Amino acid sequence: MLPLERQKKILDLLTVKKVLKITELTEELGISVDTLRRDINLLASAGKIEKIYGGIKLADRFGESSMDERMVNHLEEKERIARKCSEWIQDGDCIYIDSGSTTYQIAKYIKDKKNLTVITCSVPVIQELMDTDAELIIIGGKIRKEEQSVVAFDYIFNFHELNVRKAFICCSGITVERGISDYNLEEAVTRKKMIELSKEVIVAADSTKFGKDVTVAIAPLERIDTIVTDAHVDRSFLTKFKKTGTNLVIAD
Template identity: 85%
Template sequence: MLPLERQKKILDLLTVKKVLKITELTDELDISIDTLRRDLNLLTTQGKIEKIYGGVKLVDRFGESSMDERMVNHLEEKERIARKCSEYISDGDCIYIDSGSTTYQIAKYIKQKKKLTVITNSIPVINELMHCEVELIIIGGKIRQDEQSVVAFDYIFNFHELNVRKAFICCSGITIERGISDYNLEEAITRKKMIELSKEVFVAADSTKFGKDVTISIAPLDRIDTIVTDGNVDRSFLPKFKKTGTTLVIADV
């Protein structure tokens, strides 16, 4: 198993159990204590785990800021991204808008679209579109109060009855090698399902997300049609994206 694969396995195990002993990890991964220590030291340096006596645990929310904080952080960039995303939405579309501070901004720019259907799990998106002509469908499931979102379960909502033309997805990390990722397993499951069901997938993500591979993998780049980001993105990513099937769009002023 490669180091990156081991480290992802460690994070996956901690996502389920929260705290693990060193002996549990060496047995589960079938590696030496020295190899495990190297992996744990790297994950600790990255701020993803915290060492405790005899074991390790996840850093709370991996340093992810709250939804309220994200709503105001990099606001100008997120508004530019949202305006650009709105250009891909046509009258009569059936679209999915994900929970997230960037995708929320899209709702502000689509209120005048005709015969538009919006499926969402975002409570702020619902509040934004409640009093316009857009037809709203909310995914059923459990409320995540800290994220102001609904995380879905198959037995509550039949995803396969949806006819979604375009999905606008958020994420917390983007890399060429591993695609898009997020911190929360439940949010990731909903995003994976909507990517599976949608004819065209857009990722709306500000430039700070690039180069990060966080806890839960959502989808590789070959499942993503377009990523819309802001002008602060590291230009070294541009030639790398040209070698993929994903279009990288930079939202200008």
């Protein structure tokens, strides 16, 4: 494995398990302590990791940005994406709204829908729709405080009885070759299950997510009906998506 490949592997492992011991890394990578220390020194000097006693952790500002940051970053684009997504939602629908700064915006545009059932793992979505007529169902499980979301584990499997017509999913990475991906394993498990249960899957993602394949694979493109993004997406993706079965929609 080349040094750059090893270093990427180290970062990928840290996005799943926030702290890693030196012994864990040497076993996982099959390299000597001296080789590992050279990789660690390079990553630390680049500000991507921090050394701690007996191991390493991600630098505070590396990897997935916080929910509070994402709520304000590219806000105009996310609002346009959410407004376009809301056009898929009809009175009487049973829908799933994912946790995420873009999917959260969808809740703002569906408050006047009639007989709507909204399933979600997002605390902000629940708060946004609390005073509306929508029937709200939140997935039970562990609270992930930094994402303001619930990660479901076994609780989600009781949702087979629900007729989920449309799932609005967010992600951290999109490529034609690998589909959609995310940084957190627990969030990815929930998304995979809701994609499996839903009749139609719509991914809401701003243009910065394209061309990235991050830690945890969620689903290949053949499982995604539509991706809604903003007008800043690299135009080369428009050509690439024409060769797939996934509809790429630009929110204007």
